[in-house]
Amino acid sequence: MKYWLLKTEPSTYSWDDLTRQKSGVWDGVRNAEARNNMKLMKAGDLLLIYHTGNEKSIRGIAIVTTEAFPEPDESSPWVAVGLKPLMPLSIPVSLTEVKSDPTLADMSLIRMSRLSVQPVSQQEFNQLMVISHTKWKAG
DNA sequence: GCCAACGTTGGC
């Protein structure tokens, strides 16, 4: 089981939108590396939802329900995945906090700041649970 | 509003 981080502009589509809908389709990704990461996702992988713009913070945890499939109604090379919200972080983790935490220094959030779909390591995920005071029960 | 970091496009 792997971990990923998904960026979204909350005025376009937010963690709260996903929570309200109870399930969603993550589409509109227009970057080759991000698409490649989406294709690597397996059902059951965990997703951290990050808000760009004014908020710049990780808000919640979702899970992959449907692995990569071609975007509907388009003869395009781009893909989407299905996902379901699991729980919000008790305290959102801001970009500033991520940058100030040495154990998170290698996160793509910092090192490849424009990549909108990026892998997160188990250690990084665990640390994010700690600093967000989120009682995540693995497995 | 600016700009750094990329990615894409098109002329050559």
Next chain:
DNA sequence: GCCAACGTTGGC
């Protein structure tokens, strides 16, 4: 195939 110009993302 190179690279300048341009567009986009997203932090500041």
